[in-house]
Amino acid sequence: MKKRIDNLVIIILAIACLLLMGSFMECETVWERTCGDGACNRSIENATSCPVDCRSECGDGICEGWENKKFCCTDCGCPAGKECINNECEGASEISQCGDGICDDFEDQATCCYDCGCPDGFECLNGFCTETNYIPPEQPIEPPENDEYCLEMSLTEAVAIAEASECVSEATIDLDKEKSCNEGTSTWWLGLYFENPYPGCNPACVVNTELRIAEINWRCTGMG
Numbered sequence: 001m002k003k004r005i006d007n008l009v010i011i012i013l014a015i016a017c018l019l020l021m022g023s024f025m026e027c028e029t030v031w032e033r034t035c036g037d038g039a040c041n042r043s044i045e046n047a048t049s050c051p052v053d054c055r056s057e058c059g060d061g062i063c064e065g066w067e068n069k070k071f072c073c074t075d076c077g078c079p080a081g082k083e084c085i086n087n088e089c090e091g092a093s094e095i096s097q098c099g100d101g102i103c104d105d106f107e108d109q110a111t112c113c114y115d116c117g118c119p120d121g122f123e124c125l126n127g128f129c130t131e132t133n134y135i136p137p138e139q140p141i142e143p144p145e146n147d148e149y150c151l152e153m154s155l156t157e158a159v160a161i162a163e164a165s166e167c168v169s170e171a172t173i174d175l176d177k178e179k180s181c182n183e184g185t186s187t188w189w190l191g192l193y194f195e196n197p198y199p200g201c202n203p204a205c206v207v208n209t210e211l212r213i214a215e216i217n218w219r220c221t222g223m224g
Contacts, residue, residue: 068106069106111166111215112127150181151181171205189206
């Protein structure tokens with residue numbers, strides 16, 4: 001509800017700015033002077049519209065930014081019939097499966113474009129919404145002879161998929177911190193470095209070797 005109110009306020013202010021300034025260019029100039037000033041002005045900014053000023057924090061009572069029912073049910077709640085326990089919707093693993101062709105309550109365009117699609121002008125590439133004019137490299141990535149493997153996927157390829165995904169929207173890949181293979185889930189787990197870490201969280205970039213997609217597992221504790 002809070003997120004909807006924030007978005008409504010932003011829309012109203014945008015219309016008011018257009019009427020006063022006379023053009024979207026002038027309004028954009030005013031907006032740019034506000035977004036990025038280091039202060040989160042909740043009357044016109046939120047974690048979705050200006051993440052550089054407004055950080056999403058699971059547990060603050062506001063469902064915004066990177067948060068959704070899958071990663072922060074403490075703020076975003078759970079589907080009907082489910083209960084948020086220790087920041088996880090009970091039975092979530094039985095409901096949500098990225099790649100099953102169903103965009104359910106635990107998925108959206110940011111977390112699973114395979115099921116939920118992408119906005120106009122974007123396409124789902126390696127599990128991440130990418131502009132349609134993106135030109136992939138002509139030659140496939142050749143892993144070095146001594147490369148590490150997780151099932152059929154090399155570490156070099158896993159890093160390439162991770163760097164084209166949401167994992168690097170706020171962070172950089174840090175293999176010194178973590179690089180491990182979970183054969184049971186067919187995933188590479190790669191460490192992430194955040195300049196401004198999220199308290200209580202130890203995020204990793206998880207690369208699915210079968211679906212060839214990557215997403216952040218926040219591994220947050222103490223959110224119950």
